[in-house]
Amino acid sequence: MPAAGLELSALRRCYGAVRALDGLELALAPGELVALLGPSGCGKTTALRIVAGFERPDAGAVRLDGADITPLSAAKRDMGMVFQSYSLFPHLTAAQNVAFGLRLRKTAAPARAARAEELLELVGIGGHGARYPHQLSGGQQQRVALARALAIRPKVLLLDEPLSALDAQVRLQLRDEIRRVQLDLGITTLFVTHDQEEALSIADRVAVMRSGRLEQCAAPAQLYQRPATAFVAQFVGTMNRVRGTMVDTDLVEVAGHRLPVDGERPVPGTKVEVLLRPEAVGLEAVPARAAADPAVGTVRTATFLGAITRIAVVLEDGTQVKADLPSHRASEFPAAGRARLVPAARPVLVIEP
Template sequence: MTVPVHLKQLRRKFGSTVALDGLDLDIAAGEMVALLGPSGCGKTTALRIVAGFETADGGELLMGGEDVTSVPANRRDIGMVFQSYSLFPNMTAAENIAYGLRVRGRGAAIRKERAGELLELVGLPGREGHYPHQLSGGQQQRVALARALAIRPRVLLLDEPLSALDAKVRLSLREEIRRIQLDLGITTVFVTHDQEEALSMADRVAVMKDGRLEQCAAPGELYDRPATPFVAEFVGTMNRLPGTVRDGGVVELFGRRLPIHGERPAVGAEVDVLLRPEGLAVGAADDGAGTPATVRVATFLGPTTRLHLTTDSGAECKADLPSWEATALAPGARCTITPHENPVLVAERAGAPSLKV
């Protein structure tokens, strides 16, 4: 049975360090939510509190409407997958998977049947007799996932489960984890430092900063309509370009007036405009319609090419173009840039124009 999970005003301190500062987060039954943020933001602490490995200093944790804040970890019906696999080296794959059932006193026949079902589910049929050292890293993590699911947990927790794997295996396994999660409909919370992983797997992504929730939204909304400048710059690549706030809730950038999304500073304020690389159009040097600029670097990314540009006034920015359009824009080429007329976030001017890499 899958259940919703509610984190209500969770607080946790380690000495003078505040790990969680009143964290509120509602996770629907069957939903997969990723906790994303910089090191020290509190995401792992939050996951460990849900698991029962850490005790909150304040607030409540509800599962299925039941307050489990003080319930021991072994009574929460939680399945957890760690970064380091944590398989028992002296047990076969089937024995590792069935370990939780054995602890719960299930019979040998039930354990064997359940292990076989889960080996099929995670794509490892016929590996029941293999020991961890006979399995690749990706296969070991599949066994760890099967072990977490063996007890039919109400909630599945994933603590950076793919970070120790190489890129190709990581991509394959994250697709498998998502498929399994959808097939089972199990409420899942996972911690990751990988933005692509979070955006590609989760129903919603919760971006954290300093122990608080900055925004929790579907991946598309998080990317296209970030709620705060921190989220805008943390998720994906973002230009910071100098602009001026004008009447009518707009900001002037490169001669264009763009509607402001979110908080609007006073008219006349000098601000930084936050703009994605795909939010800039690049034209020919003689089109007379945009701001003159020079290509400094062109980085081929497959279907797109990222241009690193400097305007004649010294502002630096990045623009993404289809690679076939960028073939004539080698380093040193002259061009013009024009922002698309979409709503933008603005932030307090941070001195000289800067760019998040």
Template sequence: MTASVEFRGLRRTFGRTVALDGLDMVIEPGEFVALLGPSGCGKTTALRCVAGFEQPDSGAVLVDGKDVTNVPANKRDAGMVFQSYSLFPNLNARDNVAFGLRVRKVDAPTRHRKANELLELVGLPTHGDRYPHQLSGGQQQRVALARALALEPRVLLLDEPLSALDAKVRVALREEIRRLQLDLGITTIFVTHDQEEALSVADRVAVLRDGRLEQVGAPAEVYDRPATPFVAEFVGTMNHVAGNVSGDRVTVLGQVLPVDGPVPAEPSVDVLIRPEAVQVSPDPDGTAEVVAASFRGASVRLRVAVDGGEVLADVPGHEAIRLGAGTRVAVRLVERPVLVAPRTVAAPAPVAADAV
């Protein structure tokens, strides 16, 4: 049986550092929610409060409407997978998975059967007799996941479980975790600082900053309609382009676009524009010029010099053939509402061309 999880006014400090500053959020039964944000934003502290490893200074954690804030960790119906695998080196994979069942005094035949079932579930049916040092990093993390599931928790907590793995294994394992979560229907909270990871697996993404919730929503919503400039900057790549606001419209790169969200008091602003919203076409009389190109598989990321700075533009690979460095081009922005922010002294340069 799965459960809802609620953070209600959660606050946690460490000395003068505020890790959580009144966090409010509800996670529905069976939902997969990713807590996303930079280091120190409070995402792991929130997870540890659910697990019972951290005690909040104020506020409450509720599971299915029941306040579990003061319930000991070993009495909570939650399974946790850590960044480090934390397997017992003297136990084989089967016994590592069955360890919690052993503590609960489940008989040996039952716990061995359950452990074998879980090892098969995570794709390691023939690895039960192997010890941690005989397993790859990805295999060890699968064993750790199976161990967390052995006690049939109502809530699964994942604390950056993939960060120690290489890129290819990370992609495969995150897809496996999502498959298992959907098959089991278990409420899952997944902590990560990797935006691609969060957007690819979660039902909803919660972006945290300085212990506060900036935005929570479906991945497409958070990416396409960021609620704040911080979310826009943190999730995906964002161009800063100088513009001028008049009413609810902004003039940028010779175009007039509607403003999405609050408008600063000063007319001079930074306009936040995704690289895929920048359209580039060859034009001998164009006022812009391609500076560099970076191959990204199906698309190519261009760095383009425009009046007043540079922008990044993502174009299909077949179009990029005509857009090599030094090509004069015309730049046009997709007609859709844009976020604006108070103008900085000097608009930040776009993220490096190989950034996500």
């Protein structure tokens, strides 16, 4: 089945006084995997349930290949859904679980069996078809759930935090498997998660939500390197907040350096907090008795992360700043030593405290 385009248009959904979705706009290209990312309560699962047909929006529409499917029931939408909990039928074998949707569609038994075997092979558990859910590990059960969602050849695959119930190692393995299967089949996929690493590693684009609205939707690298808003910058990845002062309409002074400002620009003279990624913070060792300098602090910790080491420095005003340095330089900054911040000369976002 060819991949389908999916569009969420001006979706609104309220629960009493709580506005779960507030005009959400999002479009998925055919064959694209988009991850909905955001804190708890931002509306991402509500959006997914509306796409699936489990809930109706108060306003707005869901379109599949340009056709409005908002009035259709979940059974008529050609969507495959994988839940956080595996939701397998305990009295059915893995193969029978995978074939369940085909049985409802009155597919012949030989075709059901062949399709179930094919999909169990695809998700990496061929040979487990005769086992019952209680005889499978959590990761294996979620693979069965994925195969079941794909059995009916849906136009869109919906994943509602499918990895959150698994331990870390299995989560990494299954994350890669989901991406492999999605690419092999070329199926349009909407993936809901609150795990930023998960979203950045698996998606073609990541849509960051806040309070029922879309803050930014972009490729993972763009989202990380050029966040559109301060919320996105602080939510995705690690971010330092260092005090600075606007010295021009598009320049901020921080740690003795003047940097160009992206996004909102407060008026000159405004005290702001400058958002700096750890990899955008350089360090220089300084003598223990160096003159007072707001850009100089005391090394608190050094965390080895392989090729890089994350150095935490506490400035005189109490601000803690994290800097990612090549690990071969870590010995230059021992605990309790002194170091000066050297921000990279690149555009930054600022917020008013």
